[in-house]
Amino acid sequence: MITYKRAAPLSSRLLLYFCLLILLTPTLTGKNIKTVSSSLKKIQSLTGSFKQESFNLLQGKSTVSEGSFAFKQPSLMKWIYEKPDDLVIIVGLDKIWIYDPLLENVTIQNKKAIKEISSLSFLFEPDALGENYTETNPEKSFLTVNDQEIQYYLIPKNPDPNIKELQIAINRESQLIKQFIIIDKQLNYRKVTLLNLDSQSIIGDSKFEFKIPENVEVIDKSNH
Numbered sequence: 172m173i174t175y176k177r178a179a180p181l182s183s184r185l186l187l188y189f190c191l192l193i194l195l196t197p198t199l200t201g202k203n204i205k206t207v208s209s210s211l212k213k214i215q216s217l218t219g220s221f222k223q224e225s226f227n228l229l230q231g232k233s234t235v236s237e238g239s240f241a242f243k244q245p246s247l248m249k250w251i252y253e254k255p256d257d258l259v260i261i262v263g264l265d266k267i268w269i270y271d272p273l274l275e276n277v278t279i280q281n282k283k284a285i286k287e288i289s290s291l292s293f294l295f296e297p298d299a300l301g302e303n304y305t306e307t308n309p310e311k312s313f314l315t316v317n318d319q320e321i322q323y324y325l326i327p328k329n330p331d332p333n334i335k336e337l338q339i340a341i342n343r344e345s346q347l348i349k350q351f352i353i354i355d356k357q358l359n360y361r362k363v364t365l366l367n368l369d370s371q372s373i374i375g376d377s378k379f380e381f382k383i384p385e386n387v388e389v390i391d392k393s394n395h
Contacts, residue, residue: 217242219368221250225361226313247379261381266393268381276388277381303328309336313352313360316340320349332356 223236238252252258259270267280304325314322323339338352347368354360383389 215244215370216372216374217368217370218372218374220366222364222366223361224364225359227359229357229359241374241378243374243376243379247376249379259381261379263379263381264376268383270381270384270387274388275386276390277383278390279393281393304337307336309338312338313354313362314338314340314350315362316349319343 218239218241220239221237223238225234225236227233235255236252237254238250238258240251241249246262247264248260248262250258250260252260257272259268259272261268261270262282265282267282269278269280271277305328307324307326309324312322312324314320316322320340320342323337323341325337325339327334333355334353335356335358336354338354339348340350341347342349347370348365350362350364352360352362
């Protein structure tokens with residue numbers, strides 16, 4: 172039996188996951204926002220694995236998560252967290268699903284609501300990247316890269332409660348993303364390293380749909 176519960180507004184955690192997703196552009200070729208926007212338009216699909224390290228500087232704590240992901244135009248995405256806990260995030264044509272097997276619940280969000288967040292608008296309209304972000308000289312780089320990676324640093328043009336800075340590293344030879352970091356106002360940050368990238372595979376749309384399991388709580392905010 173599937174039960175339904177009225178949900179709270181869009182959480183900061185969901186916003187964070189979308190920040191991870193918007194940076195899945197595999198072919199940055201120049202150090203400017205126009206090139207980033209152009210690359211977002213060109214990518215058709217991308218799959219691979221990831222390692223996510225979360226740092227809380229105030230508490231001096233860090234956690235590590237691992238899993239796999241898939242991306243397909245137009246803005247279809249799937250993140251599967253496997254360690255230390257299972258979690259599935261799927262962005263379909265119209266809806267977003269977050270499935271937490273441990274809590275036995277599924278959160279459903281209308282995709283249209285994400286489009287209204289200016290800092291994420293270039294996920295759906297790549298040209299909007301230049302409208303909302305600008306390059307900067309960072310106070311500190313948290314990227315762990317070598318001479319084979321090009322480093323990018325972007326900040327929102329308008330104050331954003333969740334994003335202070337984006338840091339991105341691109342491999343010079345393959346032109347694929349190696350690592351990106353999301354820094355918040357408190358200087359806590361998430362570092363995501365992408366591995367085993369494949370931009371040639373053909374991915375069916377069915378991969379980005381979710382069938383709700385029985386006997387789970389459904390937090391449905393798709394109609395609000």
